[in-house]
Amino acid sequence: MIPRYSRPKMTEIWEPENKFRIWFEIEAHACDAQADLGVIPKDAAETVWEKGAFEVARIDEIERETKHDVIAFLTNLAENVGPEARFVHQGMTSSDVLDTCLAVQLTQAADILLEDMDGLLEALKRRALEHKDTVCVGRSHGIHAEPVTFGLKMAQAYAEFDRGRERLVQARREIATCAISGAVGTFANIDPRVEEHVAKKLGLEVEPISTQVIPRDRHAAFFAALGLIASSIERVAVEIRHLQRTEVLEAEEYFSPGQKGSSAMPHKRNPILTENLTGLARLVRMAVTPAMENVALWHERDISHSSVERMIGPDATVTLDFALARLTGVIDKLVVYPQRMLDNMNKLGGLIHSQRVLLALTQAGVSREDAYRLVQRNAMKVWEEGADFLALLKGDDEVSSALSDEALEVLFDLSYHTKHVDTIFRRVFS
Secondary structure, three states, X not given: OOHHHOOHHHHHHOOHHHHHHHHHHHHHHHHHHHHHOOOOOHHHHHHXXXXXXXXXXXXXXXXXXXXXXXXXXHHHHHHHHOHHHHHOOOOOOHHHHHHHHHHHXXXXXXXXXHHHHHHHHHHHHHHHHHXXXXXXXXXXXXXXXXXXXXXXHHHHHHHHHHHHHHHHHHHHHHHOEEOOOOHHHOOOOOOHHHHHHHHHHHOOEEOOOOOOOOOOHHHHHHHHHHHHHHHHHHHHHHHHHHHHOOOOOOEEOOOOOOOOOOOOOOOOOOOHHHHHHHHHXXXXXXXXXXXXXXXXXXXOOOOHHHHHHHHHHHHHHHHHHHHHHHHHHHHHHOEEOHHHHHHHHHHHOOHHHHHHHHHHHHHXXXXXXXXXXXXXXXXXXXXXXXXXXXXXXXXOHHHHOOOOHHHHHHOOOHHHHHOOHHHHHHHHHO
């Protein structure tokens, strides 16, 4: 995490202060449950809440000697609580604290990311409706294909991020589990009701069966969901980068007053935000493979996953939070050039209507093979000579013997290609 690509609300989740606060709440709620079960005195549980405090610097100091973060925390907590601290952590193991805390942090992060996605979806929907009928050329392999609308491009992105949001909701549900099951997960030294109480207090579900750790397939699914969202961000970013190329220039990032595009060339207006988003997406996806590899731990536990999660947890969530906010800003202020879209679409002299001519010829009784040959023969002249496609077709005896000039002209109506846009929009935004 670096400040340049971080937002305060998300970074606060991963600050030591928040982490140790969650640790304290886990221990204190566990004490309450232990007291209700008669395992520890009730006044001891009350004292933990009343006197419980910690100092990050002191914990760090103790850890330098103990080489164990949870023991360092418990030692510092005992310094504040006093003799009753001997009842803290009864029957628990470090993973009970660490894994449950990570579940809380990831659910907190997921809630912020879901808010981010709601903002992005709102911006995409607004721009989709704004440009529902703004006709532009669709491209396959980067080459002109047939007409679409810019609104359809935005609607497609909306649908993709809507699926991403559903995946994140599911990932949040799967990660929000609590394990207070003791060494190797058997509850030998702690009653399962303690876990149920802590889970309820923290807004988590009980982990049905843990080893000494929460199963890491849950975490892998979480980071995979983040990786998919990042890939969707990159797809939209790459689309905008292409549309902003000088030779295309159908849309571009907003260029604010006073902004500079190049230290050497004053005329430059570069797609820096979407290029940045492409890079940030790579960083989020970088967390997916290590998260998958964390699933296969040794027996009931090892700590090979620990160093990975201490890094990918903050890095992936902070980076994705920033990227979603940045993309929302790009979409919100994206400058669209409808006339340039029409100009580009007309550069190939009407070739975008070739399929419709092909189909019309087959409907008129020409075999598909012959119809393809006739259309392609004239289309290649447009590519090579810059001729007008419709004029060539009208002058082709084999074509004109099947289709009249009037019939051919009808085939070049743009509205034919956009007649089902409303249907698509109803499917996406219903």
